[in-house]
Amino acid sequence: MIAAMSVQRPGRIAMYVFNNATFDSRVRREAATLAAAGYAVTLFATAIDAAATTIEREGLDGFEIVRVPIPRGWRQTWQFVVSPWSLRRRSVGRITSALRTGPRHWGEMPRAAGEILVALLLSGARRGYLALAPAARRGQNPSAWPPPSATWLMTWRSAILGWCRAAAAVAPAADVHHGHDLTALPAALLAARRDGRPAVYDSHEIFVDSGVNATRPRWARWLIRRLERRWSGRTAALVTVNQAYAKVLTKRLRPRRTFVVHNCPPRWDPPRQPPNGLRVAAGIPAGAPIVLYHGAFSRHRGLDELAEALLEAGLERAHLVYLGYGGQRPAVDRLAADPRFRGRIHVLNAVPPEGLLEIVAGADVDAIPLQHSSLNHWLCTPNKLFESLAAGVPVVVSNFPVMRAIVRDDPAGPLGEVCDPAEPASIGAAIRTIIELDPGAREALHERCRTAARERWNWETESRGLLNLYADLLR
Numbered sequence: 001m002i003a004a005m006s007v008q009r010p011g012r013i014a015m016y017v018f019n020n021a022t023f024d025s026r027v028r029r030e031a032a033t034l035a036a037a038g039y040a041v042t043l044f045a046t047a048i049d050a051a052a053t054t055i056e057r058e059g060l061d062g063f064e065i066v067r068v069p070i071p072r073g074w075r076q077t078w079q080f081v082v083s084p085w086s087l088r089r090r091s092v093g094r095i096t097s098a099l100r101t102g103p104r105h106w107g108e109m110p111r112a113a114g115e116i117l118v119a120l121l122l123s124g125a126r127r128g129y130l131a132l133a134p135a136a137r138r139g140q141n142p143s144a145w146p147p148p149s150a151t152w153l154m155t156w157r158s159a160i161l162g163w164c165r166a167a168a169a170v171a172p173a174a175d176v177h178h179g180h181d182l183t184a185l186p187a188a189l190l191a192a193r194r195d196g197r198p199a200v201y202d203s204h205e206i207f208v209d210s211g212v213n214a215t216r217p218r219w220a221r222w223l224i225r226r227l228e229r230r231w232s233g234r235t236a237a238l239v240t241v242n243q244a245y246a247k248v249l250t251k252r253l254r255p256r257r258t259f260v261v262h263n264c265p266p267r268w269d270p271p272r273q274p275p276n277g278l279r280v281a282a283g284i285p286a287g288a289p290i291v292l293y294h295g296a297f298s299r300h301r302g303l304d305e306l307a308e309a310l311l312e313a314g315l316e317r318a319h320l321v322y323l324g325y326g327g328q329r330p331a332v333d334r335l336a337a338d339p340r341f342r343g344r345i346h347v348l349n350a351v352p353p354e355g356l357l358e359i360v361a362g363a364d365v366d367a368i369p370l371q372h373s374s375l376n377h378w379l380c381t382p383n384k385l386f387e388s389l390a391a392g393v394p395v396v397v398s399n400f401p402v403m404r405a406i407v408r409d410d411p412a413g414p415l416g417e418v419c420d421p422a423e424p425a426s427i428g429a430a431i432r433t434i435i436e437l438d439p440g441a442r443e444a445l446h447e448r449c450r451t452a453a454r455e456r457w458n459w460e461t462e463s464r465g466l467l468n469l470y471a472d473l474l475r
Contacts, residue, residue, distance in 0.1 A: 011474040012040045014174035014191060016167055018160060018183035021045035021065055023325065025353035025383060026204060026241075026263050027180050028061065033463045034470060035062035042174070044167040044187065046070050055170065068167045074158035082146060091115040149220055161186055168194070176200060176236075176473050182207045182224070185231050198236035198473055201255070204263075206248055206376045211298070214374035229253055237469055244379035244402050259465045264386040266459040268357050270450065278362030282321050282346035289318040289435040292363035292393070294356070295384045297326035300377065302369030302398075302421045307335045307345060309369075312428030318344065318435065323359065325350040361391040365434050368397045369421035381406065386457050389415060392450040396430040406457075412448050 013034055017027045021043060028043075035041045041063035047056060048067065056067040079086065094112040126145045160183050168190035171177070178200045179188030185201050192199035207213060208224045216224075229252070232238060238255035240246050246258050284290060293306055303322070310320050322332050322345070329347075336345040351359055360366065366388035370377045378400050385403060388395045395416035397403040407415045417430035437445065 010038045010040050011176070011470070012172070012174040013042070013176050013178060013470070014171045014188070015041065015043045015178040015180065016164070016171075016184040016187040016191075017043065017045050017180040018163060019046055020048045020067060022048065023350055023353065024180075025265070025356075028353060029265075029459060029463075030178075030202070030261075030466060031063045032061035033459070033466060037467055037470075039470065042066055042172065044068055044171060044184075046163060066167075066170065068163060068170060070159050071162035071166060074154070074162070091119065149217055152216070152220065163187070164190065167191075176470065178202060179235075180204065182228055182231070185235075189231060189234055192234075199234065200237050200239060200469070200473075201232045201235045202239040203245070203249055204241055206245055206374075206379070209374045210376040211300075211374075214376065225252070236473060239466065239469065242379070242381045242402060248375070248379070257469075259469050261465050262381060262386065262457065262462045263383040264453075264457045264459050264462050265353075265357060265390045267454055268390045270357075270361050270392050275358050275362045278321060278323075278359050281348055281359075282319065284319045284321075284346065289315075289364045290362065291318055291320045291431055291435075292323060292360060292366045293320070293368075294323040294350075294360060294366065294387075295382065297322065297324050297328040297332050299328065300371040300373035301328075302367075302371055302427070303328060303332060304335070305371075305421060305424050305427060306367050306369050307338075307341065308424035309367075309428035309431060310341060310344060312425055312432070314432040314436065315428055318431070319346065320344060321346045321348060321363070323348045323350065356387060357391045360387055360393055363388075363391075363393050365416075365431050366391075366393045366395050367427065367431065368395060368403070369419065369427050370398045370400070371421050372398070372400070386453070389449045389457055390453040392446045392453075394434050394445050394449055396427065396434070410448065410452050412451060414445070415449050415452055416445075 015027065015031055017024060021027055031041045031043045043063060043065045045065055045067050047069040050070070052067075052069045054069070058065045058067070091112040095109050129145055129147065164184065164187035167187040171187075171191045173195050174191065175197055176199070177188035177192040177195070177197060179185035180202045181204050185199075188199045188201075207228060208221055213221070213224060232253045232255060235255065237257040237259060238249060238253065239259045239261055240249055241261065241263050243260055246260050249255070250258050278290060278292070279286070291310070293303070295301070297303065307320065309315070310318060322336075332347050335341070336347050338345070366384065368382060368384055370380065370382070372378055379402050380400070381402055385395060385397065385406065395407060396419055397407050397416065398421040399418040404418050407418060417433050419430040420426035434442070434445070
C-alpha cells in the first residue's frame with residue numbers, strides 16, 4: 001500500500017499600495033522578503049501612466065506587481081462642478097438639438113432641463129462661496145472653487161476608494177491581505193472579508209498628522225481618525241516604522257498586535273574606492289565637496305533652507321545635489337537656476353531602489369533638514385537616514401528626538417550632526433563641521449556609519465519581525 005502524500009502550497013499574500021511601486025523601497029523590500037521566505041506574493045499598485053486603462057503585470061524579485069489603473073470616469077462629472085457653466089452650455093445645446101430634429105428626440109429634454117437646474121444651483125453656490133471665501137474676495141479667483149475640502153472628499157471617494165475596490169476585485173484568493181497606509185487599507189479589508197482571511201495594516205506614517213493631512217480642517221482630521229480607527233479595528237496586526245510611531249498609533253488605534261519594522265536597506269558593502277557616479281551625473285568638479293538631498297521633493301522637507309545654507313561661510317566650494325521626484329520639482333529647478341548659487345546646485349531624477357546606494361555613496365554629506373511641520377515629522381525615521389548610513393555617508397539631520405538618538409547616541413560615536421532645520425546658518429554649520437574634518441577623522445566617521453548599518457540598522461535585522469508576524473498569521 002502506498003501512502004498518499006499531500007503537498008502543502010505556500011501561503012499566498014496580497015499586498016496593496018496606492019502608488020505605482022517604482023520608488024517605494026519599503027513596499028518592494030517587504031514583498032521580496034516574504035517571497036524569498038517561500039510565500040506567493042502579489043503586490044497591487046497603481047498604473048505608472050495616469051492615463052492607463054488596462055491592468056499591467058511585472059515580475060520583480062520573486063513576486064508579481066499588478067498595476068491597476070485609478071478610475072477616471074468621475075473626473076468628467078467633477079468637471080461640471082468645477083465649471084458649472086459648461087454643463088449648462090451642454091444641456092442647452094441638447095435641448096436646441098432636440099427641438100430641431102423633431103419629436104423623436106424630445107425624450108432627452110427633461111434630463112437636459114434637470115441638468116440646467118443643477119448647473120444653476122452649482123453656479124449659485126460658486127458665486128456665494130467666492131463672495132464669502134476670504135481668499136476669493138481679493139479678486140474672485142476662479143481657482144478658489146471648488147473648496148479644497150470638497151475636492152479632497154471627491155478624490156477619496158472616487159479615486160482612492162474606487163481604486164481600492166478595483167484592486168480588491170481582481171485580487172486572487174490569499175491567506176493574508178496587507179494594506180500599505182490608509183489609502184490602500186480598504187482594498188486589503190475588502191479582499192480579506194471576501195476570503196474570510198486576516199488583514200494587516202502597514203502604517204508608514206502617523207497618517208492623520210502627515211503631509212497635507214496635518215493642515216486639513218478639524219472636521220476632516222476627525223473623519224480620517226474615525227475611519228482609521230474603524231478600519232484598523234478589522235485587522236489582525238499593525239506594522240509601523242519605529243517605536244515612537246508605534247507608541248502613538250497603539251494609543252490611538254488599539255491594535256491587536258503591533259510590530260515595528262524600520263525602513264532599513266539590506267547590508268551593503270561599498271566598493272573600496274567611493275563610487276564616482278553622483279559626481280559624474282551632476283557634473284561636479286573633482287575635489288569639490290558634495291552635499292546630497294535625496295528623496296521626495298515636497299513641502300516641509302527643508303528644500304529652500306538647505307539651498308540657503310550653501311551660501312554660508314566655509315561652504316563656497318560645496319555643491320548641492322537634489323536627487324528625487326515630486327510636486328516641488330519646479331521649485332527645486334528654480335533654486336538650481338538662481339544666480340546666487342553660481343551653478344552649485346544640481347537636480348537629478350530619482351533612481352530605482354536597487355541602484356540608489358551606489359549613487360548615495362558618492363556624497364560627502366547627506367542632509368535631511370525636515371521641518372517641524374507635524375507630529376509625523378517630529379517622530380520620523382526617514383528611509384534616507386538608513387540609506388545614507390548603509391552607503392557610509394554621514395548625515396546632517398533635524399534636531400528631532402528619534403533621529404537625534406540614532407545619529408548622536410550610537411555606542412561607537414556620532415554618525416553625523418544635528419541642526420535647527422529652520423535656520424540655514426545652523427544647517428550650514430553642521431555640514432561644515434563634517435566636510436572640514438581632517439582625512440583621518442572623516443574616514444573614521446564614514447566607517448562608523450558603515451558599521452552601524454552592518455551591525456544594527458539593516459533589513460536583515462528588521463525583517464525578522466515581519467517574518468515572525470506572517471509565521472503567526474499562517475500557523
